Amino acid sequence: MEDNTTQLTGFILLGLTDNAQSQFILFVFFLVVYVITVLGNSLMVITISLSSALHSPMYFFICNLSIVDMCYTTSTVPKLLLDFLSDVKRISFFGCLAQLYSFISFGGIECVLLAAMAGDRYVAICMPLRYTEVMSWKMCMVVAILCWMAGLLNSLAHTVFTFRLPFCKSRSLNHFFCDIPPLLALSCADTTVNEVVVYTAGGSVILGSFLLTIMSYIFIVKAILKIKTASGRQKAFSTCASHLAVVTLYFGTIVFTYIRPASTYSLDHDRVVPVLYGIITPMLNPIIYSFRNKEVHGALIKIFFAQNYPPNSAKNAK
Structure with a gap:
């Protein structure tokens, strides 16, 4: 059972820095990043939803990814911004529980979703004649639902096993949000079971998704x-380049954080790494997927600027 004192008082987040000047600079930086993330991903969702030209499996998954990215960032950044303006960075026990569940959920969904997107590219390039048959809308919906369920259930396992521990060493959490490694460091009980859960449940989602993605790209490269x-090779590769860039950035940092022995954790240094995959990557995703993407450019012009352009402007944008 949880320590009663911790359950009543919650935790104190040590944050990213104690320096007042650095906190102001970081506040401005993360505020800008958060605004760009929400606006960029919202724009992707609106554009894909309103443009019939983007109603394809690839953009359906990108739309899901944008929704996940907004939720992913929102699970940590608003609280982080508030803490930059506070002298004492408190978070309640149940607030910490909710934050951990949300962060791990959306992180897990993104892992599985990226693997599903790699599978979509595999079918498009390696099985072009059967693409519409295999990647039907029914199949896309089933895959998307499975991605969300996998992330939510994976996070539930981590949250239950983490918050069943007694936290009696300290109330100071050496992080800017509630994450598994710093919470385990505060427990005065044996955390072996928790580490097993991280390696089995978390490893299945993270490494499983990563391996499926790598396997898909091995077949894609061969094709x-x-x-x-x-020109054909360049066109085929261009449809995968954006996704491959996102996969490399996201999986590289998340594997470094969770899939390694607990003895190698350095909380002072590792609390910066989630900034990359939990905050920076969600901001970059809509930029990466729209950069040099003529279909997205044409859809944006048609939706938001059609009344200011001649009828053939959207076609010329392509």
Whole structure:
């Protein structure tokens, strides 16, 4: 059972820095990042929803990814911004529980969703003639629901096993949000079971998604190399380049954080790493997926600027 004192008083977050000047600079930085993240991902969702040209499986998954990214960032950044303006960075016990569940949920959903997107690219490039048959709207909906369920159930396991521990060493959490490694460091009980859960449940979601993504791209690369023309190879690779960039950035940092022995954790240094995959990556995703994407550019022009352009402007944008 949880320590009664901790359950009543909650935790104190040590944050990213104690320096007042640095806190102001970081407040401005994360505020700008958060605004760009919400606006960028909202714009992607609106554009994909309103443009019939983007009603395809690939953009359906990108739309899901944008929704997840907004929720992912919102689970930590608003509280972080508030803490930059506070002398004592408190979070209640149940607030900490909710934050951990939300952060791990949306992180897990993103992992599985990126693997599903790699599978979509595999079918598009390696099985082009059967693409519409295999990636039907019914299949896309089923895959999306499974992604969300996998992330939510994975997070439930982590949250239950983490908050059943007694937290009696200290109330000071060496992080800017409630995450598994710093919470385990505060427990005065044996955390072996929790570490097993991290490696099994978390490992299945993170490494499983990562391996499926890598396998998909091995087959994709083999198929691209068989294309005889250079222009054909370039066109095929361009449809995967954005997704591959997101996968590399996201999985690289998240694997470093969770899938390694607990003895190698350095809480002073590792609390900065989640900034990359939990805050920066959600901001970059809509930029990466829209950068040099003529279909998105054309849809944006048609939706938001059509009345200011001649009828053929959207076509010319392509």
